[in-house]
Amino acid sequence: MPEPAPIPMSATLAADEALARRRRAGERVLSMAAGEIGLPVLPVLRERLAAAAAENAYGPVAGSPALRTAVAGYWERRGLAVDPGLVVAGPGSKSLLFALLLAIGGDVVVPVPSWVSYAAQARLAGARPIPVPIRPGQGGVPDPDRLREAVVAARAAGQDPRVVVVTVPDNPTGTVASAGTVRRLADTARELDLVIVSDEIYGDLVYDTSEPAVSPALHAPERTVVTTGLTKNLALGGWRTGVARLPDSEPGRAPAGNALLSGFMGTHKKKWGGETAPEGGEFTPPKWFFKGFGDWVRLPGEALNVPARPVALIEEPEVALVYVNDADGTPHYAGYTFGNDLCDIGLHRQDPGYNPYCKLCDTALTPWLFLGPPPRTVTGRVTIVRDGATVWEGTFDCGDDALYYRVQDMADHLFTFPAVRRPGLVNYVLLGADEASFHDGFRIADGDRVAIDVKSHGVAFENQVRYVSPAPSATPAAAPAPAAAAAAPERVATV
Missing domain, CATH: 3.40.640.10 (Type I PLP-dependent aspartate aminotransferase-like (Major domain))
Known part of the structure; x- marks a missing residue:
């Protein structure tokens, strides 16, 4: 998308301000602006x-x-x-x-x-x-x-x-x-x-x-x-x-699942000794993961569900870039928001091949879209509360300047794949997280409340972690092996 052009003040607002100045000076004016x-x-x-003033919850x-x-x-x-x-x-x-x-x-x-x-x-x-x-x-x-x-x-x-x-x-x-x-x-x-x-x-x-x-x-x-x-x-x-x-057509009726939540791994500078990718070098993309569909996302205040027996959970305050694909599948950058990509890092460390499983924990995204390019600096603080008392606190940094990779390089590479360029698809792309409570030896428990205060942007949100026991499997057991005599069914000749 082309760079936005500088926009002067709205002519209507400029006229309103001029009329307000004249009113303050004692003049009688009739606004037609x-x-x-x-x-x-x-x-x-x-x-x-x-009567609705007390309804202050996210809807x-x-x-x-x-x-x-x-x-x-x-x-x-x-x-x-x-x-x-x-x-x-x-x-x-x-x-x-x-x-x-x-x-x-x-x-x-x-x-x-x-x-x-x-x-x-x-x-x-x-x-x-x-x-x-x-x-x-x-x-x-x-x-x-x-x-x-x-x-x-x-x-x-x-x-x-x-x-x-x-x-x-x-x-x-x-x-x-x-x-x-x-x-x-x-x-x-x-x-x-x-x-x-x-x-x-x-x-x-x-x-x-x-x-x-x-x-x-x-x-x-x-x-x-x-x-x-x-x-x-x-x-x-x-x-x-x-x-x-919205239009009464398939694009207008796009389901909530017509959004994809994914992200990059190992992108923070702390995981690269504080270094950044060399300028002009060949780009080697970071690891990417699928997190879920749009209707999997949780809002602030909602519970973040995880499997009942996680190995070791970690909260991950992150920037999420938002892209909207047009009718041709071309992605258009719309802005960014913030989220908590909760995952089972302990399972991942047991075996990196389990990473798709470790990401099957809920993610929270804030319902605000910040316009403008991806933020260079994002700083804040995490507070974890258990039974009404603070049990862990720590700071984080997850803006563009905190990453080893350049955001544009990561995004450009991601959108070379046709699967994320489907017409009408919304992509939420998590950029990568700082070290968090897990690296400090803390372990998140069932019922803990994770509060993330993005101080650099004036955004604060909180979610409670909830362990969810699996439901009984609905998959039938495999059929018993057939007896040897019945293994080969009789063939009947047909004319």
């Missing part, structure tokens, strides 16, 4: 929000089942049938829009004129915005004929447009594209194999309801993402609540 209604919160809604990444079902009902009441499994919630529709551009990849077609953040987000994601004018009175939707011309020309020039962003109803023109224009846009996007990202956050604020806004998802459900939120129609901008409806 930010899309904020300025009305008080509805009393019944305020009560519901206040499902895509949103709670109740929320996703309610959002699907919202769209269904407006004529768009939606499976709750295709709904994703996030901290505002703006962040969801940006995440979509990162996940889909490629260059982005934006209508002219359009909300200032579309082009800025495309540039921030390392893509190039491709401006396409609207038709008169059809704001928010690029002219379908000019869209076709622009995409064909861009691809001939070596660009890679994959997304067209539309706004229905439109910001900033305040117009609503006709049903015919939206249908032609959907047909053109299908012809050009473009994903449609339809920003419909103003959908409930149409003045003339005789011609309601029509979503492109009605005409191209298999390639349309719809985003909305509570900011506009319910005046809840500060609550940052957004939702997205």
Whole structure:
């Protein structure tokens, strides 16, 4: 992915700051910059929000089942049938829009004129915005004929447009594209194999309801993402609540298992006498391991299950890089997070051939994505608590500067293998860990709580280790050996 370009301050935010300065100076101003209604919160809604204030536990990444079902009902009441499994919630529709551009990849077609953040987000994601004018009175939707011309020309020039962003109803023109224009846009996007990202956050604020806004998802459900939120129609901008409806197709319905968790071994400098790989030398890749699928990952606060009789467990605070494969299988780096790769190092040391078994322990990953390149410095502290008392503490260092290998070399080599370049696959790649409690002679026990404080990044999380006894085997015993006389069945001649 190209390097992100420097992005100036949003024109909307710059205008808001200028207006705030004038208000502080005593001037009376009317803001026509930010899309904020300025009305008080509805009393019944305020009560519901206040009642949920105590719900502070981590929830499902895509949103709670109740929320996703309610959002699907919202769209269904407006004529768009939606499976709750295709709904994703996030901290505002703006962040969801940006995440979509990162996940889909490629260059982005934006209508002219359009909300200032579309082009800025495309540039921030390392893509190039491709401006396409609207038709008169059809704001928010690029002219379908000019869209076709622009995409064909861009691809001939070596660009890679994959997304067209539309706004229905439109910001900033305040117009609503006709049903015919939206249908032609959907047909053109299908012809050009473009994903449609339809920003419909103003959908409930149409003045003339005789011609309601029509979503492109009605005409191209298999390639349309719809985003909305509570900011506009319910005046809840500060609550940052957004939702997205993913395409009603196989990529949109990708199971949680469509993610791969893996990592590298023996990468820390301490395992190489403090040295780093020589510059310019031939790259010899480190050992790699398969850790599990996406739905094997545990969140902070959840138990980390391990076999009931481990030899010797070790906690491993690590950086996890996140890559999202596009429809062609090309991996796109999205950012990084942190995790605890718990494993049975004692089993590995008994026999390195047992390493796949030793990795069959749960791993925790934090639910935050840090944007930007892999971190050079990551430092923190591990605390292990048993029966309410701290029984071991130690520091760790696991950033790029702490590794023997260069991160780019390791990642480039990993993605030479087709198995990790499957279309739509998300790869979580663990970079390698510092020495930990095991190397200090400590042994983790059932019920211990492992707390990891990544002080360099302000992230702290904790998980309890849980030994799990095996269930009785469901495999039947082998059949007894046949008697010698019956070993060779009688052959019957057929005509």
